[in-house]
Amino acid sequence: MSGNASSQSFLSRYVFSLDHRVIGLQYLFTAMALALVGGLLALIVRIQIAWPDHDFGLISALLPQGFDEGVMKPEFYAALFTMHGTIMIFFVLSAALIGGFGNYLIPLQVGAKDMAFPRLNALSYWIYAVSSVIMLSSFVVPSGPAASGWTAYPPLSALKGAIPGSNLGQDLWLVAMALFIVSFTLGGLNFLATILALRKPELSMMDLPLFTWSMLFVAILGLLAFPSLTAASVMLLLDRHAGTSFFIPMGLVLSGDPVPGGGGSPILWQHLFWFLGHPEVYILMLPSLGITSDLFTVFTGRRVFGYRSMVIAMALISGMSFLVWGHHMFVSGMSPFLGSAFAVTTTLIAVPSGVKVFNWIATLWNRPLQLTTPMLWALGIFSLFVTGGLSGIWLGQTQIDIQLHDTAFVVGHFHIIMAGAALFGVFAGLHYWFPLFFGRLMSERLGAAHFLLTFVFYYATFFPMHLAGLRGQVRRVYDPYQYEYLKPLQSMNAFITWAAVALALAQILFFINFFWSLKRGAPSGAHPWAAESLEWTEPESLAEGV
Amino acid sequence: MNPTTLAQRPSAIEHAARIGVVAALSATTMLFASLVSAYLVRRSFADWRPSSALWPFPLLALGLLASLGIEAAARSSGRRRRQGFKALAWASASYVVSALAVIASIALGQGGLGAPYQAFVALLLGVHLVHSLGATSFAVWMLREASGPPSENSLLLARLVTHFLTALLFAIIFLLFVLR
Numbered sequence: 001m002s003g004n005a006s007s008q009s010f011l012s013r014y015v016f017s018l019d020h021r022v023i024g025l026q027y028l029f030t031a032m033a034l035a036l037v038g039g040l041l042a043l044i045v046r047i048q049i050a051w052p053d054h055d056f057g058l059i060s061a062l063l064p065q066g067f068d069e070g071v072m073k074p075e076f077y078a079a080l081f082t083m084h085g086t087i088m089i090f091f092v093l094s095a096a097l098i099g100g101f102g103n104y105l106i107p108l109q110v111g112a113k114d115m116a117f118p119r120l121n122a123l124s125y126w127i128y129a130v131s132s133v134i135m136l137s138s139f140v141v142p143s144g145p146a147a148s149g150w151t152a153y154p155p156l157s158a159l160k161g162a163i164p165g166s167n168l169g170q171d172l173w174l175v176a177m178a179l180f181i182v183s184f185t186l187g188g189l190n191f192l193a194t195i196l197a198l199r200k201p202e203l204s205m206m207d208l209p210l211f212t213w214s215m216l217f218v219a220i221l222g223l224l225a226f227p228s229l230t231a232a233s234v235m236l237l238l239d240r241h242a243g244t245s246f247f248i249p250m251g252l253v254l255s256g257d258p259v260p261g262g263g264g265s266p267i268l269w270q271h272l273f274w275f276l277g278h279p280e281v282y283i284l285m286l287p288s289l290g291i292t293s294d295l296f297t298v299f300t301g302r303r304v305f306g307y308r309s310m311v312i313a314m315a316l317i318s319g320m321s322f323l324v325w326g327h328h329m330f331v332s333g334m335s336p337f338l339g340s341a342f343a344v345t346t347t348l349i350a351v352p353s354g355v356k357v358f359n360w361i362a363t364l365w366n367r368p369l370q371l372t373t374p375m376l377w378a379l380g381i382f383s384l385f386v387t388g389g390l391s392g393i394w395l396g397q398t399q400i401d402i403q404l405h406d407t408a409f410v411v412g413h414f415h416i417i418m419a420g421a422a423l424f425g426v427f428a429g430l431h432y433w434f435p436l437f438f439g440r441l442m443s444e445r446l447g448a449a450h451f452l453l454t455f456v457f458y459y460a461t462f463f464p465m466h467l468a469g470l471r472g473q474v475r476r477v478y479d480p481y482q483y484e485y486l487k488p489l490q491s492m493n494a495f496i497t498w499a500a501v502a503l504a505l506a507q508i509l510f511f512i513n514f515f516w517s518l519k520r521g522a523p524s525g526a527h528p529w530a531a532e533s534l535e536w537t538e539p540e541s542l543a544e545g546v
Numbered sequence: 547m548n549p550t551t552l553a554q555r556p557s558a559i560e561h562a563a564r565i566g567v568v569a570a571l572s573a574t575t576m577l578f579a580s581l582v583s584a585y586l587v588r589r590s591f592a593d594w595r596p597s598s599a600l601w602p603f604p605l606l607a608l609g610l611l612a613s614l615g616i617e618a619a620a621r622s623s624g625r626r627r628r629q630g631f632k633a634l635a636w637a638s639a640s641y642v643v644s645a646l647a648v649i650a651s652i653a654l655g656q657g658g659l660g661a662p663y664q665a666f667v668a669l670l671l672g673v674h675l676v677h678s679l680g681a682t683s684f685a686v687w688m689l690r691e692a693s694g695p696p697s698e699n700s701l702l703l704a705r706l707v708t709h710f711l712t713a714l715l716f717a718i719i720f721l722l723f724v725l726r
Contacts, residue, residue: 116562189569197562223569227577235584235669243658244665246584250593261660263593268584275580 018118024104031096041084050497052479074478078147085150093422097287108535111200116193124186131179138172146173154247188219214290225279232272274325288425295378305362313352346396373447377428388417409469435524446513453506460499596726608641638682645675
């Protein structure tokens with residue numbers, strides 16, 4: 001923070017600040033608050049899957065439009081998983097990893113005093129904050145939040161009267177997403193400009209931490225992938241309000257009345273959505289992979305094996321992520337030849353991913369590991385990346401995906417590879433850079449306990465989903481046991497839900513550790529981890545009581 | 547961090563501004579690539595009925611005028627350069643108003659936006675005019691911020707953005723009238 005910080009008012013110092021470090025922390029704290037909402041929604045969804053007739057008591061009193069005498073309405077269940085996915089993917093994980101760590105660390109790691117465009121940076125945060133409020137506000141509109149899934153597939157999302165969530169809630173979803181994309185785009189061009197133009201002259205690109213490299217690729221991915229969702233969102237809004245029919249097919253009947261117009265293609269939305277959707281997976285994962293590589297360097301005392309190949313692997317993963325979107329659409333009636341092409345490109349991504357995995361093994365090989373809390377989280381990411389990557393190879397094959405599409409197997413897979421790796425990246429980064437942010441250390445004992453419980457219950461929650469999926473458990477179904485063949489899976493679903501509850505409870509340890517350490521943590525000193533990257537070695541980068 | 551600190555490194559900041567503008571134009575290119583992909587898919591459907599009109603020619607003329615204005619500004623200096631910027635801003639503003647008029651006439655005309663071809667005309671022009679509006683606002687902001695005539699870097703960026711938008715307009719009109 002600038003030297004004259006003490007003379008600034010609270011508002012200009014902490015709220016409307018142009019300082020990249022304050023903006024980074026604003027992103028982190030906002031994402032943390034939203035994670036509580038997204039996590040709570042996940043728990044409610046899990047309880048509903050395990051015990052569909054459960055009386056939700058207090059929650060039903062808070063959100064009466066979603067319940068009928070304490071029992072959840074099917075359309076509200078759809079709204080819950082829609083909002084859970086949207087909030088966690090975009091507003092929590094993307095915001096924390098990229099907005100939070102990216103803003104705080106990029107200038108420090110490249111030796112710049114701030115981002116290239118500080119005003120744009122502040123604007124980016126505030127647009128994100130407004131979009132978050134708009135997204136959450138849909139919970140209080142009479143028709144409730146959007147309910148067409150985080151993928152917002154038409155015609156459910158295009159026809160206002162389809163279900164309650166297709167009304168105002170869907171509009172709010174689209175507006176919030178459009179604003180989020182604007183925020184992300186502004187942030188992305190700021191990241192690019194800062195890394196490429198404001199880097200210290202004596203610092204070559206090949207000297208940068210892999211986290212900064214990951215931010216560079218994430219910025220490029222965001223700038224090139226998000227516009228397709230912008231285009232699709234504009235078209236969907238026009239379908240909803242201007243009488244166009246980009247995505248509304250011919251011959252639809254709604255509540256007994258034929259839908260006027262039509263002739264459009266819902267599949268077109270899927271193409272546009274997934275052209276963003278798959279790169280978004282890497283937008284979430286690359287920062288975690290960068291953090292993992294950097295932490296392995298610090299806590300093994302050896303520069304990550306094959307640094308240059310790690311950079312090339314990230315570049316290849318980023319580039320190839322634009323060529324695989326069709327694997328989300330194998331069951332959409334796609335030509336088998338096209339399906340095969342997407343299966344091949346999807347499988348090929350395993351090559352640069354494998355490079356990363358083997359380089360990590362070589363880095364860890366035969367070295368005394370310092371099992372600090374950040375290192376534990378990094379090892380956790382390693383584990384999740386391999387586990388989720390292996391099930392990804394299954395799902396990348398048309399023959400298998402057609403069987404497993406829209407089952408719990410897919411839910412388990414992406415929670416391990418995308419959500420898990422990203423979430424563990426957030427924890428790894430928070431524990432590692434906490435001393436930089438606040439000048440104090442987090443408790444190692446509490447941190448290790450939090451990691452162990454989270455690691456165990458994360459697998460306990462999401463691994464059995466693969467088994468449930470293989471046995472035919474479909475996703476996004478309000479009451480699975482209305483189908484005879486799914487009744488035997490109730491006990492497995494109950495187990496998953498209990499594991500999810502335990503996973504949620506384990507997070508209490510994190511919040512205790514975080515807030516206790518903010519006030520009472522041991523002073524960290526300048527080099528708590530003996531790391532050599534610029535954010536630790538440049539004296540002006542030390543926290544000044546942020 | 548005060549932005550004036552960065553002003554101590556003008557070359558780095560100018561470099562950063564160029565990267566920022568190129569990045570923004572890349573995102574815009576991808577946005578239009580997505581819209582064009584959707585157009586190319588939709589035009590193969592049975593209900594596609596393209597229509598013809600004369601409106602593209604005035605719009606193209608205004609786009610060309612904006613590009614010529616910025617080139618004239620680039621080839622002059624001092625007060626004339628500033629006047630060139632003003633001409634650009636006026637041409638762009640006229641374009642925005644004209645494009646709005648075209649979209650309104652399509653929306654209110656026969657078939658309205660329910661006809662897919664007309665919907666795409668309105669969509670592509672509308673998104674283009676939003677970007678032109680942004681570029682115009684940026685040009686006006688630069689004029690207000692700069693105490694003197696615009697710098698070489700501002701000029702370079704303004705030329706890049708203006709020519710990009712004109713080229714984009716040509717591409718859109720080519721698409722709508724040749725590949726219809």
